[in-house]
Amino acid sequence: MAQYVERVCVDPADIRRLESLVADLQGNGHVSIVQKDGSVCEGVVSVRPTMQVMRDQSGREGINAELRLERPREPAWNRxxxxxxxxxxxxxxxxxGSES
Known part of the structure; x- marks a missing residue:
């Protein structure tokens, strides 16, 4: 069953970029993420993101992945x-980071 999301990547260059980000975001790594809208978020990668096949709101099938950040000193915080x-x-x- 496909998951519906706001955006998916279908262009091969965009998918390669996602693959590169997944490789760069190892579990337990402390990172600062600069987003396309200019916002910045800092935290620890809870687990390496996994690329998944999903559909956007118009039903177009593509790829995306979600990063989950945590802050060990703020247990209730995650992004x-x-x-x-x-x-x-x-x-x-x-x-x-390590994948243990």
């Missing part, structure tokens, strides 16, 4: 960001 809305990822830790 979800669609990967197609990410302009840039800045790593804030000295090493890449």
């Amino acid at each position: 979800r960001i669609w990967l197609d809305q990410i302009e840039r990822v800045e790593h804030l830790d000295s090493i890449l």
Whole structure:
């Protein structure tokens, strides 16, 4: 069963960009996300995003993925960001996150 979302990527270049972001967003990595609208969000990647086949509101099938950020010192805080809305990822830790 397909999930309906606001936006999906169908262009091969856009899908490759999503794949690159998924590879860059390792679980437990501390990152700052600059979004296309200029907003910035900082947190720890709770789990590496997984690209999924979804449909947009008009029924067009495509790919997208959702990033979930957390802040360990603020247990109630979390943020979800669609990967197609990410302009840039800045790593804030000295090493890449681990997938454990």
